[in-house]
Amino acid sequence: MVLTGAEIVIRCLQEEKVEYVFGYPGGAVLYIYDALFQQEAVRHVLVRHEQAAVHAADGYARSTERVGVALVTSGPGATNAVTGIATAFCDSIPLVVISGQVPTAAIGQDAFQEVDTVGITRPCVKHNFLVKDVRDIASTIKKAFYLAKTGRPGPVLVDIPKDVSMHKCEFEYPKEISMRSYNPVVKGHSGQIKKAVQLLLEAKRPMIYTGGGVVLSNAAEQLTRLTRLLGYPITNTLMGLGGYPASDRQYLGMPGMHGTYEANMSMHYSDVLLAVGARFDDRVIGLPSHFAEEPRKIIHIDIDPSSISKRVKVDVPIVGDVKEVLEEMIRQLESGEARPNPEALAAWWKQVEEWRGRNCMVYKNSDEIIKPQFVVQKLWEVTGGEAIVTSDVGQHQMWAAQYYRFDKPRRWLNSGGLGTMGVGMPYAMGAKLANPDMPVACITGEASIQMNIQELSTCKQFRLPIKICNLNNRYLGMVRQWQQLFHGQRYSESYMDSLPDFAKLAESYGHVGIRVDKPGDVEGAIREAFTTHKNELVFLDFQVDQTENVYPMVQGGKGLTEMILSAEDL
């Protein structure tokens, strides 16, 4: 069948069973939009800014096991998409981003809306392509999806010049794709796995530390089985929340800069640390040299060899897909006789419980003023822990991660690696479209939400009944916290004046807006949002304590155990 390049693009998306494309039209993609118009299988979500298109596709991917797709035009369309692409790249989220480009003959002529999209995005994509011949479109898009979702996932960009989308050729979608230069390892080395299992069984102070790789590999079930089989304490990083049920006794909370006392102490003083799909990020282990002071054996499972021994030296590296490796570990454990040493484990748990007894997550609640932590706790209660929660970046993100307990994976969507303010609402849009029957809440702050506030319009057009919980403290809270603690309380540009009346703003878009000033009204407002206004977008504007800080805290450049537990430690 002879089709135009544009028709081929859409046929490829159909072949990949793409439900939604998030995008924004423009000159260089007019043929593609025309082809999109003439079919119904692939639905298009018109955002109000290209950054949000990529974030929404990213949120769609995070909340499912599927590849998110975004479509933008050349020039500013592509540059607006860059933040979204980089955000997905840092968290290894599978995306295919299709960008229009000026016609082939105009490339390099400084044409209208021309940028070197492939050049600009090169450092923040897993791979990218410029398609110069219509006959290459189908195989390139096939490759793009294959690259995005296999190995360590990531965003792949396909740049298509306008004339290429207009030219015609015979269409055939390749069934299989193989690339001689790209063969990600899936199965772990069985000898290494054996070594790891043996080391784990000999451990006296074992600790399991898992990250986003568990979620990406859909290995939560395997992780839970292995952890219960061993009976060891476990911590999930910010990206790994929900990988292991947070309500379980073996779970010690999140580690790192704003992690729990017990998680950080157990990480630090463990003698065998099993790291699964995590990368010893600077926000997780603090100062590497301090972390290395305590002798411990480290087992590291990761699909990306370059993540292993990057920041800390690893004793037993296992390259492979987390799910496959965990399954093999379970198999070896179950078929062998050896079990963990019960006396050593009991003594270790006694120590861990002592650390847990510090109750580091307790905060001083108030009857007068709304504490942000309290809002998150109430949201967790009202939704029964069953909502998909997205967040933006800052204090509210940490409170969401600390106080909303995630028992299942793909329920917590946030920008962990790049730390992009403005992702919260687009993530919620993508998640809601992918999971129409699930409640979706976006925990945000008055600063972050304004970075993509225009998407209230998209939510209206596509009837996306997400619940926005704005922890409004009239400050760039995390910046203010650092300025208070490390910059002599000189609050340079961290106060935001002239805020809109968010409730009225939401109403002007046709949504429901509720302003909440008193702690006593918090629960009622959340209930109202999820029941009375179940099918509407509700903007809950909580006026929270302006001076609340996120604790515990490990300062930048300090060791993991050098924690400030509360304001009294200052």
Place this chain on the structure above:
Amino acid sequence: MRHVISLLIENESGALSRVSGLFSARGYNIESLTVAPTEDASMSRMTIVTTGSDDIIEQITKQLNKLVEVVKVVDISEAAHIERELMLVKVRATGKDREEIKRTADIFRARIIDVTDASYVVELTGNQGKLDAFLGAIEPALILETVRSGVCGVGRGDRVLKL
């Protein structure tokens, strides 16, 4: 430590900038980089000379392997290998310098491949040390231009970098 990394990469536009971009983005050194197609025109072979601690070299090879277009990576300096570099030097060759440069070129087994009444172009192949020594043996004021190709290398004996 100095390392010589050889790699096979798909001969596609932009492949070189993926490699050079990786080095600049991650703050790795490039002392020299050479690239040209192999006998299989769909693939190029690249030789990169870099310096760094063992940890950094390990990261460099892992990161290079991660690039989708990179087919194979080997640190050829890990074992016996041969390195060669080509240099072209244009020198002012008048009066008594003419004979002196000719003699020096002969000692280094260099060839004079262009002659005018005032200059020579000397071609010299060898490892980096030899080329440096040749430049050291010539009066600096006589050197008009120096062009070096950068190092290319190959493992000795059975060590073969092939698809």
